Amino acid sequence: MEKTDVAVLGATGAVGQRFIQLLEGHPWFQVREVIGSSRSAGKHYGEAAHWVLDDNPPDDVAKLTVKALNDPLDSPLVFSALPKEAAIDREVELAEAGHVVCTNVSVNRMAPDVPLMLPEVNADHVGLISVQRYRRGWSGGALVANSNCTVMPVVMSLKPLLKYGIRRLHLVSEQALSGAGYPGVPSLDILDNIIPYVPGDENKMETESRKMLGRFRDGAIDELEMIVSATCTRVPVTDGHLVNISVELEEAPDCETIIKDWVTFRGPDPVPSLPSAPSSPLQYLEQIDRPQPRRDREAGQGMVTSIGRLRECPILGYKFAALSHNTVRGAAGCSILNAELLAVEGYIQGSPLAEVAMAK
Amino acid sequence: MEKTDVAVLGATGAVGQRFIQLLEGHPWFQVREVIGSSRSAGKHYGEAAHWVLDDNPPDDVAKLTVKALNDPLDSPLVFSALPKEAAIDREVELAEAGHVVCTNVSVNRMAPDVPLMLPEVNADHVGLISVQRYRRGWSGGALVANSNCTVMPVVMSLKPLLKYGIRRLHLVSEQALSGAGYPGVPSLDILDNIIPYVPGDENKMETESRKMLGRFRDGAIDELEMIVSATCTRVPVTDGHLVNISVELEEAPDCETIIKDWVTFRGPDPVPSLPSAPSSPLQYLEQIDRPQPRRDREAGQGMVTSIGRLRECPILGYKFAALSHNTVRGAAGCSILNAELLAVEGYIQGSPLAEVAMAK
Amino acid sequence: MEKTDVAVLGATGAVGQRFIQLLEGHPWFQVREVIGSSRSAGKHYGEAAHWVLDDNPPDDVAKLTVKALNDPLDSPLVFSALPKEAAIDREVELAEAGHVVCTNVSVNRMAPDVPLMLPEVNADHVGLISVQRYRRGWSGGALVANSNCTVMPVVMSLKPLLKYGIRRLHLVSEQALSGAGYPGVPSLDILDNIIPYVPGDENKMETESRKMLGRFRDGAIDELEMIVSATCTRVPVTDGHLVNISVELEEAPDCETIIKDWVTFRGPDPVPSLPSAPSSPLQYLEQIDRPQPRRDREAGQGMVTSIGRLRECPILGYKFAALSHNTVRGAAGCSILNAELLAVEGYIQGSPLAEVAMAK
Amino acid sequence: MEKTDVAVLGATGAVGQRFIQLLEGHPWFQVREVIGSSRSAGKHYGEAAHWVLDDNPPDDVAKLTVKALNDPLDSPLVFSALPKEAAIDREVELAEAGHVVCTNVSVNRMAPDVPLMLPEVNADHVGLISVQRYRRGWSGGALVANSNCTVMPVVMSLKPLLKYGIRRLHLVSEQALSGAGYPGVPSLDILDNIIPYVPGDENKMETESRKMLGRFRDGAIDELEMIVSATCTRVPVTDGHLVNISVELEEAPDCETIIKDWVTFRGPDPVPSLPSAPSSPLQYLEQIDRPQPRRDREAGQGMVTSIGRLRECPILGYKFAALSHNTVRGAAGCSILNAELLAVEGYIQGSPLAEVAMAK
Helix, strand or coil, X not given: CCCEEEXXXXXXXXXXXXXXXXXXXXXXXEEEEEECCCCCCCCEHHHHCCCXXXXXXXXXHHCCEEECCCCCCCCCEEEEXXXXXXXXXXXXXXXXXXCEEEECCCCCCCCCCCCECCHHHXXXXXXXXXXXXXXXXXXXCEEXXXXXXXXXXXXXXXXXXXXXXXXXXXXXXXECHHHHCXXXXXXXXXXXXXXXXXXXXXXXXXXXXXXXXXXXXXXXXXXXXXXXXXXXXXXXXXXXXXXXXXXXXXXXXXXXXHHHHHHCCCCCCCHHHCCCCCCCCEEEXXXXXXXXXXXXXXXXXXXXXXXXXXXXXXXCEEEEEEXXXXXXXXXXXXXXXXXXXXXXXXXXCCCHHHHHHHHC | CCCEEEEEECCCCHHHHHHHHHHCCCCCEEEEEEECCCCCCCCEHHHHCCCCCCCCCCHHHHCCECECCCCCCCCCEEEECCCHHHHHHHHHHHHHCCCEEEECCCCCCCCCCCCECCHHHHHHHXXXXXXXXXXXXXXXXXXXXXXXXXXXXXXXHHHHXXXXXXXXXXXXXXXXHHHHCCCCCEHHHHCCCCECCCCCHHHHHHHHHHHHCCEEECCEEECCCCEEEEEEEECCCCCCEEEEEEEEECCCCCHHHHHHHHHCCCCCCCHHHCCCCXXXXXXXXXXXXXXXXXXXXXXXXXXXXXXXXXXEECCCEEEEEEEECCCHHHHHHHHHHHHHHXXXXXXXXXXXXXXXXXXX | CCCEEEEEECCCCHHHHHHHHHHCCCCCEEEEEEECCCCCXXXXXXXXXXXXXXXCCCHHHHCCECECCCCCCCCCXXXXXXXXXXXXHHHHHHHHCCCEEEECCCCCCCCCCCCECCHHHHHHHHHHXXXXXXXXXXXXXXXXXXXXXXXXXXXXXXXXHHHHCEEEEEEEEEXXXXXXXXXCCEXXXXXXXXECCCCCHXXXXXXXXXXXXXXXXXXXXXXXXXXXXXXXXXXXXXXXXXXXXXXXXXXXXXXHHHHHHHHCCXXXXXXXXXXXCCCCCEEEECCCCCCCHHHHCCHHHHCCXXXXXXXXXXXXXXXXXXXXXXXXXXXXXXXXXXXXXXXXXXXXXXXXXXXXXXXX | CCCEEEEEECCCCHHXXXXXXXXXXXXXEEEEEEECCCCCCXXXXXXXXXXXXXXXXXXXXXXXXXXXXXXXXXXXXXXXXXXXXXXXHHHHHHHHCXXXXXXXXXXXXXXXXXXXXXXXXXXXHHHHXXXXXXXXXXXXXXXXXXXXXXXXXXXXXXXXXXHHCEEEEEEEEEXXXXXXXCCCCEHHHHCCCCECCCCCHHHHHHHHHHHHCCEEECCEEECCCCEEEEEEEECCCCCCEEXXXXXXXXXXXXXXXXXXXXXXXXXXXXXXXXXXXXXXXXXXXXXXXXXXXXXXXXXXXXXXXXXXXXXXXXXXXXXEEEEECCCHHHHHHHHHHHXXXXXXXXXCCXXXXXXXXXXX
């Protein structure tokens, strides 16, 4: 099968690099265009990018010439890791011009007609694209977002509990450095230290989780009504966000039942069979001192959320810890999974899979 | 004034070292006896102790010969940093033999007739010593404990709010490495990592805080009735425990009022005038990203608790972060402050201050 | 092809775990026996081992019952990660009993008839096994060692320069925590700190490098005559030893020539075709700030040594930095590569490869 | 005695903050003017400075209004922690206008008529000021530099060995994060990592050390002739640069003699009696694993250099490790000590000490 051409916006930044790393050898997608700042434009990617991940950029991408932000693009599928200010207009322009834009940026996430997707949790929100296209007068383009990287493990671990009714949620995160991008947190601020505040994230925890766990009906997302109290802290860990979660449910399942709900959770078809989907999106660790960022973030190539320490909370009923790799499952990897879903559902024009989807 | 002789039990361990460091140049107390394991006994302290704090042990203590655990002691005042198993019997024996034992060990903390003290919070619990002596048939000896190092900042920051009625408390700690002693946490377990579990501490958070905030009346401690939910995590920080606290009050003071309660808090006389007492035991930091362990743990020579980020909690009403130096205010420093209180209250026989106290 | 049964001595320790991790899915070898301390013996491996690597132990090994140190073994091939004291006698006993023992332990490394092997560097030292067997009266057994983990990158990077004549070598290492085993370095000793001393390693740098780079002739190793000055320091890095190397050569090749020597280096046949051998054992990084432990230790699945910063040394002529993954290429991975070489060379009785080798 | 007014250039940066912290309560100097970037100018210092040191800025300085770079200054004594580009012209202008400028910046260090001073090492280089004033036509102003923070411990530990004749010097540094300023090294570059390169420092090690150890005669510095090979690396440590030093001497003193030279070293009068001078500028640590950055950097309030591990180097004869607090003794603290020397020597006009000096 021919691969779909892909463009990466903000390709030289930390999340842009993760897109490129994860797309290396992808069975459906091929990076053909890399877009950077005016400072990078015109250079080879290998030269323009100060590679902050392990090893070096893949050879085929290293040879690409970096395009400028406003250069026209050929690729039907676009991944965006732009800085916020650059993203606001450009993402919409590209979607209007017919590109399917899967964005990791926060600016458009809470727009009512932009699906905020984590496929195992809310694959049906993809239906919002038709509303979006109709409302905005777009033909083949679309704008689809994935969530904040700290919201992600919360939503993933709560989805199987949704059936018990979620009333209140108390969250305290311990977030990795890569969540702040590059150069991000100065080492002098975080070595032998923690910072009890992460700008913007507490609010996102409260708003994005309600939208993602909401129901798509009558052409709109009906947000989940629940009370959320979030505290976000930064810790000296390279990758892997851990969230300490207390939750109040309407029903009172026992802990064994909840653990069974987690480990048997798969998400709706066709999500489990997508190339980037792990066989099980959740694992429960029995050891009393897990999950731990360094030891568990790579589970399922960084796409599995690890849960541990489920026990009684004297205040809200249940408490546990959840961990996800923030730049894989919580950012670029999720965006790619979203794109895979859009591909098999026929939303990406010019994709060979679109024809397969159409034929169904 | 002549100084009171002091013995340190468990002197070669991490907390024992902190006792020795903090007692260097103390105006009332002088370390005369150091007690270590059988392996250390007979050696000079400077040779026996693998000093893990900065710099080196004070010269006068370095020259002392380490005594064995069961050697008889001459000092009227004893600080204990023994391992748990060694502490159980030996602390009681020494108190029975007439020594005033200020212990940092957990084993005897919850005994009904052992005061669990943080002087600014519950100096009046000292009255329990008379009960203890009467019940156990002790004459001049006594056994007084200070709390777990993570409970300490919680209790200190809640004391000024006690008047509003405390109903429920949700705690998530981020604890420093020195809280686990030495050698303690292996570096391979914590570099680029956090551990979402600290053995034993969650239970202590719930029980010790109720006792410390309780009222001493009719010869007993009437524990505070409140519901506590605690999660304890370990982070790669050398010193300084930070606790993320959500609290539900019966009344509804505004945040300015609470901050004023904190910054004006002094504790009852004669505590503020004791040598190790800071001028104000609490400080409130206005910066949104404080308190931070590395930048705030040394406040007031490690004896001040720093609070920040007071704001509304959608679930319990109020939330904030509190930080204390865990081996100073949360351990050895608190034990010394307890001893200073006992000294001026006349509980330490042979102390020159006892005579002054008696004369009052 | 049927796999050769393998036993791992010291299987529950940090290096033992790395053996088990690296042998998972190995094409020739299958872990059938795990040997631990008396405390672990009789338990399932999954229960006995406090797994310190990422993720969890492989399922098939987790189910094995741990054997005691002196239990008889069935496997023809034995990997040893024993503590030093346990290793001295047991390794020799097992070799005497007909097992091929590939050891990562230091005790027998410098014995004149024990090959100290890094296959790309000195595959011909395997010939020493005949001497060993003859001298000790062993029939099918053998004892083969790999080097200290800090010596390894030095020897690997110097091998291609051997032809220019190596006179003097000045080494300053910056070593990772895993080199000290588990629990190893206490976190309180190394967070926000370095330790300018690693017990025993400076001496090994000087002796083992001379033996490894020596020539096997007339049934003995003729050590390389060179003067070595080594300083070993410990840094807060999980894995990956970096060594700052200054070297004096008899000849004066230019830097381009040396870099070409490195990148074209392969080692003698059949080494490059062994399953664990990387396609090129050395890579040269052009970036001025590389190699770095976190970014380069995983090169070639941890089997490639990364070199960088080759430049003039005003004192010795040349200087550069070399980095290897200390528990993969510098320990368990090297031991496995040694075993692969022994297998194809016909030294492992009962191995299907032995028959192939014999037939040649 | 009235205090001399002091201005701090680059006051909001990391080194500028250290100047302000160290000058708090200084017996001779009082910070009256703080100079920042155009972005900071006009604001109160407490508001303009993102304080990166522990605790908070001193109250009296926090209230000062930040001046712009080109605002005229009143203070006779100026400390400079400017960025390099800003420093080049402005430092010279201020000296020309009659201010005594003690700079921590590198740009003017190697100018032939600028003394590069470490008072215990080369107090007599102060004589170069007369040459400077004469040559440049300045009346009361002067420009005096202190060295690079990594050069400093090298020069301090070598000074007592100068009498044995220093021929060759091999240096490998392990440098702290604060040496790179703030924000400086991104945490993602250094957590669980080291960087084997520090831009610019290797060259400074070679040039500055020769000048500092040189002799002032005939109105010029006669640089020490020695061969220096330096490698500079960055490690995850907040403060404290450690250098692994190998040195070749013309004579062959034994190690005891060298240690005695170090511990008895004081520097020439009047240096030992200056307010910021430690009683002994060098300490030798007998423990085999010292000096360590976290445990030894605060020795003598950060003004003492710690040495350890003196032993034979098979190549150069001697090797040892030296450590200094890089932002105290290696930067701001040294600059203040230089100013104290200038004050008592009568070089600062309008300083009460100048009159005392004149009267002598």
